Amino acid sequence: MSELTVRRDETEAGAQPADRRLIGVDHVDKIFDTRAGQVHAVRDVSLSVRHGETLGLVGESGSGKSTVARLMMGLMPPTRGTVTFDGVDLATVRRGDLRRLRAQMQMVFQNPYGSLLPHYSAAGNVAEPLRLHKRGDKASRRQRAIELLTMVGVNPRFADHYPRQFSGGQQQRVAIARALALEPKLLMCDEPTSSLDVSIQAQVLALLDELRTALGLTVVFISHNLAVVERFADRVAVMCLGQVVEVAPTDVLFDTPRHPYTQQLLAAVLPVTRDPLPVPADPWRPQAVDLPLREVAPGHYVRDS
Numbered sequence: 630m631s632e633l634t635v636r637r638d639e640t641e642a643g644a645q646p647a648d649r650r651l652i653g654v655d656h657v658d659k660i661f662d663t664r665a666g667q668v669h670a671v672r673d674v675s676l677s678v679r680h681g682e683t684l685g686l687v688g689e690s691g692s693g694k695s696t697v698a699r700l701m702m703g704l705m706p707p708t709r710g711t712v713t714f715d716g717v718d719l720a721t722v723r724r725g726d727l728r729r730l731r732a733q734m735q736m737v738f739q740n741p742y743g744s745l746l747p748h749y750s751a752a753g754n755v756a757e758p759l760r761l762h763k764r765g766d767k768a769s770r771r772q773r774a775i776e777l778l779t780m781v782g783v784n785p786r787f788a789d790h791y792p793r794q795f796s797g798g799q800q801q802r803v804a805i806a807r808a809l810a811l812e813p814k815l816l817m818c819d820e821p822t823s824s825l826d827v828s829i830q831a832q833v834l835a836l837l838d839e840l841r842t843a844l845g846l847t848v849v850f851i852s853h854n855l856a857v858v859e860r861f862a863d864r865v866a867v868m869c870l871g872q873v874v875e876v877a878p879t880d881v882l883f884d885t886p887r888h889p890y891t892q893q894l895l896a897a898v899l900p901v902t903r904d905p906l907p908v909p910a911d912p913w914r915p916q917a918v919d920l921p922l923r924e925v926a927p928g929h930y931v932r933d934s
């Protein structure tokens with residue numbers, strides 16, 4: 630790791646001192662060139678994720694959540710700005726070092742079946758990252774895969790079953806076991822329960838909850854389901870039209886949402902479980918504005934609109 634370029638970042642809106650950040654996203658834009666023109670998917674996003682914390686990322690479809698997730702994982706470069714992982718600038722890191730860093734960031738996807746290799750058994754799927762990263766021999770990888778399957782609640786008797794032979798919830802457990810195989814620091818969960826039945830969702834969330842505590846994982850949790858985010862995240866960032874419009878500790882954001890978009894988002898879903906929040910008389914219309922986040926209370930940042 631000594632050859633890695635280490636950036637000591639300044640702090641940013643919603644951020645922590647550099648040494649407490651596992652992920653640092655600083656003034657990042659992402660523009661996609663498409664045949665129909667440019668898509669400005671992410672605009673001046675600054676976010677940090679502390680070691681061991683769970684950051685919830687919410688916002689309507691197309692607001693840029695998955696793009697931010699992919700940028701955080703170094704799966705594509707930002708058009709502007711910097712992304713750091715454990716103090717390392719992902720844009721300047723060497724290819725081999727990036728590969729090693731990527732082992733520390735693993736993703737759990739919405740569709741577990743689509744994310745598993747259909748012709749590999751459950752144990753084969755879980756052992757695959759170990760094989761790719763040349764960890765251990767075949768027997769020890771299988772042994773480790775079986776331990777991981779057991780840890781996530783898959784009966785090792787089914788280790789040689791194929792993904793199609795499992796239920797959706799069990800498939801997601803296998804996918805989680807595979808994500809944990811390389812002992813990552815970061816688990817990027819992109820709608821990890823959206824494709825599952827409600828009762829199964831609760832079980833998978835409980836599992837993720839146990840694992841993050843037991844393994845000290847840092848988690849970025851993307852979800853449309855605000856009730857889940859409220860339960861699961863330590864802090865929440867709200868995205869709209871490619872921008873982060875508000876960041877706050879979860880209880881603060883849900884109790885006192887300050888940005889009109891956040892207020893509308895919460896008002897749209899929360900009356901079922903909480904007292905309804907007032908809907909602004911003149912509903913806020915999303916606009917792509919380039920204004921900085923303002924700190925309205927300690928740790929609570931809002932974009933002026």
Ligand SMILES: Nc1ncnc2c1ncn2[C@@H]1O[C@H](COP(=O)(O)OP(=O)(O)OP(=O)(O)O)[C@@H](O)[C@H]1O
Binds near residue numbers: 694
């Ligand atoms: N590879 C790409 N090429 C062109 N445009 C893209 C690409 N990826 C994302 N976009 C566009 O960027 C914007 C943000 O997309 P993104 O998938 O990040 O949003 P999202 O909030 O994750 O949405 P969803 O909740 O539906 O997954 C959208 O307008 C999307 O069409």
